[in-house]
Amino acid sequence: MTSKQRFLAAINRETPDRLPVTAHHVLPYFLETQMNGISYQEFFDYFGLDPINWVVAYKPDPSRGEYFDPEQGELGFLEPPRICSDNWRIKTEEIQDPKYKTVRFNFETPKNNLSMVLQSDKHTTWVTERLIKDKADIDIIAEFFTVPLCDVEEVNKQAEAFGEKGMIRGFIPGFDVYGQPGCWQDAAVLYGIEQLILETFHDPQWVHTLLKILEKRKKAYVSSMEGAKFDIVEHGGGDASSTVISPKIFDEFVAPYDVELIELAHKAGQRIVYHTCGGMMPLLEKIADMNPDAAETFTPPAMGGDADLKEAKKRIGDRLCIIGGFDQFHYFKDCTPEDTRQEVRRCFEEAGDGGGYILAPSDHFFNAEIKLLRAYAEEARKCEY
């Protein structure tokens, strides 16, 4: 089988020739500091992993008076192009900070202006000032937000060039700056997760209104994906995990919105992987009930999650493909290659039975030892069906 066929067999819960083995995200920091700056695709080839090609292809809708943000600089890792209009202009401003690169994003509208601040270091980027500071700010977002559409032609061009080499992966777009695929996850970025949780108790209607606004924008994109040759599209996010929220909040504020997007994606001929980095076990059936084609990341307890792969396979393995479960904190560093091989075997034995499983680290990693990555890939390739 080619890597692409292998991935697709697993996603369709069929039995591939061997265990598909990949890496979720390979961070630029890792490639630059530990792999002599090799490219994203060279990384997969170097270790003999089944490759993923992330494709981010947006286009504006000129009929809405929207256009690419002329002020956006070079795009970062997985950073989408921003879409602006005369009523939604995004101006960036560097703020002097002795420790971190700090950027303020000002959203200029005919009514109030909004702003948020991001900081970044060599590893990652984070939000230090939330966009929604006042509840009424969401009215501004609702009135003036722009809508990215899927550039189907560009996706297909990249898919054709990639051929059988591996999987073409996309994601449901988040908000313009630091956006995330799931509606709840996007809202958490814009308002702050603790604040958002407390509002579910005090002002649930406001939370629903915010989620509907964010969902509307995502729906426009998902509908435009018809014909795009993605192999899988990411949805969800870790703030909807059971290590952050309760099953009750998931039922009331997460599932109703995210399930509509999954249905719409299926209508557009797309497959969805629901991403939950964090606790999943109390939510397994709830995730499967939303009918995604796959679920990830199955973070193990030793990494702060709660995944029991064997139990997960038993409970939902007949309903979706399982992706992840490998403990990259402890088996990509400071252990022997034999330990890494055993961790690969554990994952395969617990979740690999009959196919429907893709081995991957439970989300990204910053540091890894080359010999352990090699052991990971080699051992997985020996896991034949």
Place this chain on the structure above:
Amino acid sequence: MQDILQRIAVCIERGKASLKSLYPPDMKGQEGVAELTEKALKKGISAQEVLNKGLIFGMHSIGEKFSRGDVFIPDLLIAAQAMNAAMELLRPRFESGEIHHKGTFIIGTVSGDLHDIGKNIVKIVMEGAGWEVIDLGTDTSTESFIKAIKNSPGALVGMSALLTTTMLNMEKSVRDIHVKYPYIKVIIGGAPITENFRKDIGADLYFPDPNKLVEYLKAGN
């Protein structure tokens, strides 16, 4: 007397801060922690008893449920908000010395790490157990920890990290704190932290769950 303290504990556990609180819906229109605390004090119940048998009891109960996986972080957050409503009323009595905290706990997310939900949960559970918590926030430098210890020399220190990259910064902070204050206990926690890592960096204690820390301290350690 027992009745009102029990009602305070139930309100904490259910997250009912005050009469005005709309949550939980089945307690709408009922008195919350704020009103019941005021009422208890007016009845002559000592502030220390309100604290121990009402507020701490309620937080302990929800904390135990959290440890067992019966409730989740949102339940702790809303309970903590209810507890804060009472703590505002009790604050002058702490300041006057009428009531006392069990001790002081300094907490911060380690240098370079911006994640705070785990740290905040530990803070909630420790405050709920009757400790004064000095929250240094995220991205806390070693110097900030040392400055806080200087101001509260008998405190315990808690340090959290979520990332494998930032957990390595704990080593320097722990070492520098121990050089300056060898008697200070430094407790570490966070998703990537293990007991082996604690031993490697010379921290004093590691707990995978904040309630286990509280149990450890309750046992008189």
